[in-house]
Amino acid sequence: MKLNILNALSIFKNRLFSRQFLMITLVISFFFIYSPALAMPSNVTVKNVKFFSEGDSLAGTLFKPDNISAAVVLVHGSGQEKRMIELATLLAKNGIAVFTFDKRGVGESGGTYAGPEVGTNNVDSQNLNLLSSDVSAAVNVLSKYLLNDKILIGLMGGSQAGWIIPLAAGKNKNIKFMTIFSGALITVKKQLRFQFYTNGNSKFWDTHSEEDARKHIMNDPDKYEFIDTDPRESLSKLSIPGLWIFGGKDIQVPVNLSIEYLNSLKSRNKNYEYKLYPELGHNTAFSGSDEPVNYAIKWIRNIKSSN
Template sequence: MKPKNKLAIFKSILKAKKIGKYALLMLFFATSYASVIPPNFTTKEIKFVSEGNSLSGTIFTPNNIQAAVVIVHGSGQEKRSINFATLLANNGIAVLTYDKRGVGESGGLYAGPEVGTNNVDFSNLNLLSLDASAAVNTLAKSLSNNKIPIGLIGASQAGWIIPLTAEKNKEVKFMTIFSGALITVKEQLRFQFYTNGDKKFWETHSEEEARKHVFNDPDKYEFVDTNPNDILSKLSIPGLWIYGGKDIQVPANLSIENLDKLKLKGKNYEHKLFPSLGHNTAFSDSEEPMNDAINWMKNITKLKNQK
């Protein structure tokens, strides 16, 4: 090897070592700096009892609490929503999130098609609402300021469970629901079977065609139905519903129409429609739906505290 080439290689090695030392130094400073930044919230593992079963969860307590919520599950075997709770807590919202009954560290039996049982029969939705109600009571006891209103937040199937919970527990002061159906459970299933998971459904079908199936299709399953409109007509707390215009699990326009009927009766219910979004409005590529929900909850809390 020529001396000139050896010198070039030697210089390259020295340069690499300097870069490595610099990177390590930066990593050290970054780690040290992060370690002295206090978190915006604290967490506490908890257990509470609902209908004879012990449920496990986590309470997130921000340093400056501006609102408080219990996260209500959608369908499926859902554990506590740590990422969701962290997002809310970083925005000043105290949170209780827990493992659904029969899932994770929570006792009880999980109901769902994965295990051969019906999770949308009224008996199961009602049981899950009792769990959410027990969670509300647990969160209320953990708050040092009893003037902070507690609400419920959730998506999809939670749209049926949240009103049932609010009807049972007067501690619930507001509702925030992403993609919740304001039609009966059976009607929602008819719509879901009709769309059949086709992401381009709304490109080939009209609103009129969809409604025809919702109201006239034969039911594939028989179970005790739930009509959220009956329950919502009895409640006097504010609520916000957020929908995606391309939803193929919940008919957004029909749900909004029913919501408007309730508003005409004096209910303090609001809605926002994002035409380009689908069923997953809460955690879509757009941050706007979640930001709108957070700002709405904070504003509701301020208004209630001023009374």
């Protein structure tokens, strides 16, 4: 009887140890799979950094290759976005230093997040300017860690970042170029008119014409009242190069109208370019095609070599 009890206890201990070992193994495996530092090649240094902006502590990650061709701060679109590790990793592997941070009030960043999920307006002038100040502060962090004022620092982002990036560039002279995916060159209110009109319908352009869309954008009453932002006001004052990448089937940003406004700025000797992918939608940077991001990387390298 005593022997049976001892055997039972031994079996229980072995099973308990096996479960503990399995849990430890899973935790270790999770760390090795998802740690950005361990996913990096040996010539890229990864460092977590905290910094202050407008009285709040924000948190991000710095990716620093040994041989840096250029550097960027990644700028968020709308929503509760954390640091963009996957995109930062890709850029770092291509010799571009990156600083990416959690949006204020999200992840490890302090401050208050403003957005539709919490019943607030995240596209009014006050919030866009606040977010652009966060970006400007992040640029100063990146500049400090580069220790080389010959390396050009730029901004890269998509969607809502199309309004934030020009505001940030106007605040910080360290910003030397802009790369914007699917960013509107129309006012926030007009963009909202278009977005409400398309109503998330991926087949919108199969049943509507450019004329239909423009008529709605110019004449539809606004659903919300707030201080508007026109990116062309900021862009007209900047002298840095800029690249916009658009998808022809975008149903959140009126691409043809944005390109028309961009060409108007170019006619005033602004160094602005665009690349159109007719078959892509709004998320050009995160589509099934690698081409938009690869095109942006090549463009950034050309900016570097031309200065």
